[in-house]
Amino acid sequence: xxxxxxxxxxxxxxxxxxxxxxxxxxxxxxxxxxxxxxxxxxxxxxxxxxxxxxxxxxxxxxxxxxxxxxxxxxxxxxxxxxxxxxxxxxxxxxxxxxxxxxxxxxxxxxxxxxxxxxxxxxxxxxxxxxxxxxxxxxxxxxxxxxxxxxxxxxxxxxxxxxxxxxxxxxxxxxxxxxxxxxxxxxxxxxxxxxxxxxxxxxxxxxxxxxxxxxxxxxxxxxxxxxxxxxxxxxxxxxxxxxxxxxxxxxxxxxxxxxxxxxxxxxxxxxxxxxxxxxxxxxxxxxxxxxxxxxxxxxxxxxxxxxxxxxxxxxxxxxxxxxxxxxxxxxxxxxxxxxxxxxxxxxxxxxxxxxxxxxxxxxxxxxxxxxxxxxxxxxxxxxxxxxxxxxxxxxxxxxxxxxxxxxxxxxxxxxxxxxxxxxxxxxxxxxxxxxxxxxxxxxxxxxxx
Numbered sequence: 001x002x003x004x005x006x007x008x009x010x011x012x013x014x015x016x017x018x019x020x021x022x023x024x025x026x027x028x029x030x031x032x033x034x035x036x037x038x039x040x041x042x043x044x045x046x047x048x049x050x051x052x053x054x055x056x057x058x059x060x061x062x063x064x065x066x067x068x069x070x071x072x073x074x075x076x077x078x079x080x081x082x083x084x085x086x087x088x089x090x091x092x093x094x095x096x097x098x099x100x101x102x103x104x105x106x107x108x109x110x111x112x113x114x115x116x117x118x119x120x121x122x123x124x125x126x127x128x129x130x131x132x133x134x135x136x137x138x139x140x141x142x143x144x145x146x147x148x149x150x151x152x153x154x155x156x157x158x159x160x161x162x163x164x165x166x167x168x169x170x171x172x173x174x175x176x177x178x179x180x181x182x183x184x185x186x187x188x189x190x191x192x193x194x195x196x197x198x199x200x201x202x203x204x205x206x207x208x209x210x211x212x213x214x215x216x217x218x219x220x221x222x223x224x225x226x227x228x229x230x231x232x233x234x235x236x237x238x239x240x241x242x243x244x245x246x247x248x249x250x251x252x253x254x255x256x257x258x259x260x261x262x263x264x265x266x267x268x269x270x271x272x273x274x275x276x277x278x279x280x281x282x283x284x285x286x287x288x289x290x291x292x293x294x295x296x297x298x299x300x301x302x303x304x305x306x307x308x309x310x311x312x313x314x315x316x317x318x319x320x321x322x323x324x325x326x327x328x329x330x331x332x333x334x335x336x337x338x339x340x341x342x343x344x345x346x347x348x349x350x351x352x353x354x355x356x357x358x359x360x361x362x363x364x365x366x367x368x369x370x371x372x373x374x375x376x377x378x379x380x381x382x383x384x385x386x387x388x389x390x391x392x393x394x395x396x397x398x399x400x401x402x403x404x405x406x407x408x409x410x411x412x413x414x415x416x417x418x419x420x421x422x423x424x425x426x427x428x429x430x431x432x433x434x435x436x437x438x439x440x441x442x443x444x445x446x447x448x
Contacts, residue, residue, distance in 0.1 A: 041132070043083060044167060046095035053093040055085040057179070057226075058186025060193055061095060068101065069133040071143050077101060079131055080195055084187035088166060089176035089272040089332075097128040098162040098184035100195045104153055108196035110421050111158035113185055114149060115207030115214035118142045120296035121171050121267055126163035138296025148206075148410050155418065157204075158197055160188045164214040171268030172210075172245060174333045178217035181205070182226040203229070204417040205236040208406050209372075210297075212238035216380075219341035234420035235391075236341060239348035239409035240369060240402050243335045243376035245269075246327075246442045247365045249309065249320065251373050256357030258371040258402075259307035260300025263288045266312070269329045280323050285312030305357075321445045328444075336376075336439025340384050344391035344426035346416040349377040350405035351398045365437060369402040379436025381429075391426035394433050 046052055046061055055061070062083035067074040080100045088094040103110075116127045118141045123129075125138030127145070152159050162184035164177040189197040207215035215238040222230035242248060245265060252258040267289060270277040278286055288307075292300060310318045321327055331337065350369030353359075358370040366375040374396060381394045393416065397405050420426065 043081070044095075044097060046083065052085060052095060055093075057086055058183040058190070059085045060187050060190055061085060063193065066132055068131055070146055071140070072133055072135040074133065080193065081128055081132070082184075082187050082193055084183055086166075086183035087176075087179045088168075089170055089173040090274065094166060096163055096166050096180050096184070097126070098160060098188060099128050099131050100188050100193065101149070101153060101159045101161075102196055103156050103158045105156040106196065107156050108158065108198065108201060110156070110202050110204075111160055111185075111188070111197055112152050112204045112206050112417060113160045113162065113181060113218075114145070114152065115164050115177070115181060115205070115211035115218075116142050116145055116161060117208055117210035117212075118165075118296070119171065119210040119264075120165070121169050121264060121271075121292065122294045122296055123165075123167050123169045125169070125296050126165065127161050128163050131161070136296075137298050141297065151414055155414070158195065158201070160184055160203075162214070164211070168271060170272040172213065172242065172265055172333060173268060173272035174213050174217040174242075174335065174338075175221065176272060177214035178221040179225060181214045181218040182222055182229050185229050186226065199228070200232070202232050202234050202421060204234045204420060205238075206413055206417060207238055208409060209240040209402065210242075212241040216241060216335055216341075217338065219343060219345065220335065220338040223339065223342050230342065233343045235344040235346065235417065235426065237346040237413035237417050239405055239413065240372050241335075241347065241349060241377050241380070242372055243380050244373070244437075244439055245333055246320070246330045247373050247376055247437065248371065250362045251360050251365055251368055252358055252371055253308045253360060254306050255360065255370070256305045257302050258356065258358055260292070260302070260304045261297075261371060262307060262309060263292050263304070263312060264295070264297070264300050266326075267293055269326065269333070273329045273332070275325045275329060277323070277326060280314060280317045280326075281312055282314050288312060319445055321442055324444045327442045331441040334439065334441060335380055336383065337441060340387040340389050342389065344393075344420060345381075345384065345389070346393045346413055347377060347381050348395045348397065348405060348409040348412065349374050350400040350402055351396055352401045355401040356403065369400070369405060371402050373437070375437040376439065377436070378433055379439050382433050382436060383439065385428075385430035385433070390428050390430050392430055393427045394429040396434075
């Protein structure tokens with residue numbers, strides 16, 4: 001299945017690896033410090049005297065064309081970057097950046113919005129910065145995703161790559177990921193953008209891991225937030241999905257590799273919704289908070305083996321649900337409480353998390369791929385099937401963990417999107433998806 005796509009992807013992997021091996025040492029040596037140019041780049045600043053709130057979401061505010069960089073090295077490929085108006089997690093007007101690489105076939109009728117899994121608390125790690133030539137530790141992740149982008153371009157798609165976390169790096173804030181993604185599509189298809197696309201361009205959504213957060217939330221919020229975009233969506237393809245963050249924190253609690261996402265989630269939630277969670281942390285928790293406040297996933301993975309919420313929190317807050325502000329915030333980013341997408345979906349999820357050092361199997365939560373909870377993803381897929389969307393394709397890789405599932409998922413996702421653009425009927429696994437977990441909102445508990 002999807003043999004042609006698999007061959008193209010394999011060729012892309014070899015090409016991208018050849019392009020990145022030479023500068024790898026230099027990237028490692030300079031990764032910890034973003035370049036001065038990237039820090040001070042005026043393109044990212046909305047500096048007009050006109051209030052940002054006076055513009056409609058998706059309005060292009062600035063535009064530039066530059067060479068596409070891979071690990072700091074320029075390539076012959078041209079990219080268009082746009083500063084556009086959007087909304088943050090709290091619904092406030094914000095400016096964000098997206099990147100468009102035009103179809104090599106000059107076809108403006110179809111595009112894939114690719115949501116990166118750059119997962120960082122540092123705005124300097126966004127994909128637009130890496131594409132513009134900045135080299136940071138967290139930005140290395142965005143560079144590796146060229147393996148997924150090359151096949152899309154060779155198949156004639158325009159590729160849109162939003163900085164899904166916004167300019168303050170609001171990690172894990174799904175609703176903000178969605179508005180940044182949907183308004184990026186709006187901006188990229190306006191005449192002012194000069195991308196060759198327009199209001200009739202059909203769009204597919206694609207993302208893995210952190211990119212799946214943006215992909216699914218965008219599909220869920222599009223009917224209400226951006227009906228003009230929703231009517232052009234052909235579908236969403238995603239893998240390694242974060243559904244109920246409260247469950248994920250319990251699942252990775254004490255794990256060997258992925259426990260570092262616990263403080264990342266605490267910081268991301270606090271930043272996104274303007275709440276102070278440091279007051280609930282003990283001295284060690286506050287030190288970890290400071291260490292990761294501007295860190296990326298690569299600063300967290302494997303750096304805190306065995307870390308638990310209890311090791312970070314003051315004794316009276318040993319139960320995370322005793323922090324009411326935290327419970328309220330994580331409930332806002334629970335996909336189980338969001339609307340059902342109206343377009344077809346392709347969802348893949350691993351369940352071999354022991355391979356990546358996550359041995360947890362909490363009651364009511366179960367196992368996963370090392371960081372994402374398989375039962376949550378099954379429950380969400382079943383919920384979509386039961387609430388009017390019968391075009392959900394689902395595959396669970398029981399023997400694979402989070403990282404290798406990405407390689408298994410990508411060819412299928414690209415092929416599945418290709419079929420949607422071709423107008424083929426969307427396959428359905430509704431009725432064949434195993435039961436999952438309850439996705440009911442978390443309830444606060446009293447402080448012990």
